[in-house]
Amino acid sequence: GRRRQAPSAGPARYRAEARRLSEAVDRHAWDGEWYLRAFFDDGAPLGSAADAECRIDSLSQSWAVIAGTANAARARQAMAAVDAALVDRERGIIRLFTPPFDRSERNPGYIKGYVPGVRENGGQYTHGAIWVAWAWTLLGDSARAGELLRMLNPARHAQRDGWSYAVEPYVVAADIYTTPQHYGRGGWTWYTGSAAWFCRLAVEQVLGLGRQGDRLLLGPCLPPDWPGFSACYRYGATEYQITVTRDAGESRLTIDGSI
Numbered sequence: 001g002r003r004r005q006a007p008s009a010g011p012a013r014y015r016a017e018a019r020r021l022s023e024a025v026d027r028h029a030w031d032g033e034w035y036l037r038a039f040f041d042d043g044a045p046l047g048s049a050a051d052a053e054c055r056i057d058s059l060s061q062s063w064a065v066i067a068g069t070a071n072a073a074r075a076r077q078a079m080a081a082v083d084a085a086l087v088d089r090e091r092g093i094i095r096l097f098t099p100p101f102d103r104s105e106r107n108p109g110y111i112k113g114y115v116p117g118v119r120e121n122g123g124q125y126t127h128g129a130i131w132v133a134w135a136w137t138l139l140g141d142s143a144r145a146g147e148l149l150r151m152l153n154p155a156r157h158a159q160r161d162g163w164s165y166a167v168e169p170y171v172v173a174a175d176i177y178t179t180p181q182h183y184g185r186g187g188w189t190w191y192t193g194s195a196a197w198f199c200r201l202a203v204e205q206v207l208g209l210g211r212q213g214d215r216l217l218l219g220p221c222l223p224p225d226w227p228g229f230s231a232c233y234r235y236g237a238t239e240y241q242i243t244v245t246r247d248a249g250e251s252r253l254t255i256d257g258s259i
Contacts, residue, residue: 022069034078035060035070037097040106047097053104057097058082058128065135079135083144086132091184092151092160093176094129096120100178117179119187124176126152126194130201137205137221146223149206152198157186172198209233209242218253220244 029036037047037057047057061078064070070078086095100122101112114121133148150156157176158169164184167173172195173186204210207229208220216233228245 018069025064025069026071026074029060030074034081035064035074038108040108044106046106046108053099053101054097054108054122055099056081056085058086058094058132059096062128062131062135065138066131068138075135076139079132079139082132087148087151088178089151092157093124093178093184094132094148094151095122095178096125096128098122115179117182118177119175123178123187126172126174126176126191127197130194130197134197134201134205137201140221142206142221142223145206145221146226149202149223152201154186157184160184171195207231207244211235216240218242218244222246 025035031045031048033049034056035047036045037054037060039045045051047054047060049055061075061082064078065075085098087093088095100116101108102116104112111120117123119125129148129152133145133152136145136148152172154167154172155169157165157173161184162169164182165176165186167186167189171189172191174188174191174194175186177183177185177187206221206223208218208222209231210217210219216235220229222228222244226246228243230244231242233240233242
């Protein structure tokens with residue numbers, strides 16, 4: 001006979017599990033000023049202020065915000081720690097973590113196989129750098145998000161120091177080195193993963209243009225020095241002409257001249 005399928009667990013069970021995981025993270029993974037990155041098999045933490053290598057990692061902080069489960073005060077404190085420890089404004093680089101793995105006896109996996117400061121091992125891993133800016137948009141800090149968006153722009157890297165950057169200025173580099181002898185050099189360009197996330201950051205989070213099913217969403221997070229923008233949004237055979245302007249008063253939505 002036909003095998004009977006188990007009944008669906010239903011959304012209530014998964015919401016309860018999400019709450020349980022969120023509470024466990026806040027209870028066990030908070031290090032005092034930011035979230036730990038992980039735990040080794042013996043239970044030792046990774047990404048703690050007590051560590052000599054990988055003291056703070058951006059991924060745990062960004063995704064605490066993006067996942068929408070972190071305690072609000074802790075989320076802001078963790079992102080402030082990222083800003084202080086991992087953002088190099090002078091050279092326009094957002095490190096994945098610091099310090100890089102080098103002489104530690106513990107083995108975090110393949111990441112330690114990279115030279116310190118190259119790719120994920122303490123360099124700018126652009127996926128992670130984009131998620132830092134993404135988290136700031138969710139926290140409503142448009143000034144910080146706009147600043148990081150400009151830092152991530154490959155054209156800005158080429159303008160800042162093209163000889164050191166040494167890769168194409170018109171495509172997103174997957175990583176930028178922080179090892180001293182190659183500081184600021186881009187690596188692995190034409191990497192569509194980072195490029196796609198960069199595009200989504202600019203369009204969905206900063207301009208605020210998105211879609212949910214058949215609904216068009218508009219929720220800009222414009223940097224303070226942006227007066228607004230115009231966009232043509234195509235959905236199916238329809239084109240929407242959208243204009244957003246900054247207004248000191250209340251937010252208003254006008255469609256075809258009607259509020």
